[in-house]
Amino acid sequence: MNNRIRQILNQISALEDELQTAVEQQQERLHYRFEDKRISFEHAVSETHRKARMGIFRWFLTVRPLNYLTAPIIYGMIVPLALFDLCISFYQLTCFPIYRVARVRRADYIALDHQHLAYLNIIEKVDCMYCSYAVGLLGYAQEITARTEQYFCPIKHARKMLGAHARYAHFLAYGEADDFHAKLEEFRAELAKETDQGRKLHDGDPQDDSDKTS
Template sequence: MNERITQLLAQMAALEDELRSAVHDQESRMFFRIDGKRVEFERSVREAHLKLKKNVFRWLVTNRPQNLITGPVIYGMAVPLMLVDLCVTLYQWLCFPIYGIGRVKRGDYMVYDRQHLGYLNAFERFHCTYCEYANGLMAYMTEIVARTEQYFCPIKHARKILGTHARYNRFLDYGDAADYEARLEAFRVALGKDR
């Protein structure tokens, strides 16, 4: 990887850290604090949230019909998602120790905090929990597969692709065969430090 790309990646990492900090500062102004896994709002905010909460009957009557009609299709995906979750988790628990790859921590990706929002009714909370699970699962799986790719084949594609994982930009350039085996081993050793 050339020096310019290394510098740009370092700048991107610094900007991502700065963005996370700015978002955190903005969230801090929303009058809540995190106590372990629990989010606690100030009393005035909790009261305001409860005033905005739509009761279940009103929500059902005013909800878009297409949302209610497609609900079974959306929630029918729960079984395949849980099956994939089980398979990917077993895969990393069985194979990563053999390869010397640090395991991906599920709790870093599975975050369930929207149930603390007082303005959501029971159906909305259920929807949020489902989306938190599905999106968290996709991020969790992406990291597991990214670590696997880094171990076996850390080479970029010839064509530009959308939606690459965080490790991809540091992979070897397509067609760059110089010292491939040594550099592949360096990628593998680095994975052992991701614990």
């Protein structure tokens, strides 16, 4: 990786930190906090949310008729999604220990918290939780496949790829054949290092906090 690419990646990392700070500041402006894994709004804000909630009967009147026709299709997707969830989880549970690759924490990607929003009625809460599960599941699966790709084939594509995972930027350039297998082992060593760091953190060793990777 040349210095220019490394510099751009460092800039991206700095922007991600800046974004996280902005999100935390927004959290303060919206007056909510976490209490025992539950999100709690200030009383005045909660009251405003409840007043903004649309009743079920009124909500049904606002739904586009064609949306009712597509409901069985979109909710029917829960079956392949749940099966995919089961398969991808079984894959990493059985194979990642053999590859010495750290398992992806499902809870880091699937966040179900929209049910705490008082301005949503029960149907809207179910809709939001379904979308959150689907999007989170795909992010969870992407990280599993990204770690798999890093282990077996950490090579970029010849053309620009949209929606590339975070690890992709560090992969070898397309056609970079020099010492490929030696570099491949370096990528695998990085994955093994992540596994070792994860075990230390799990055992309560705080010294590797600064090296924690996503």
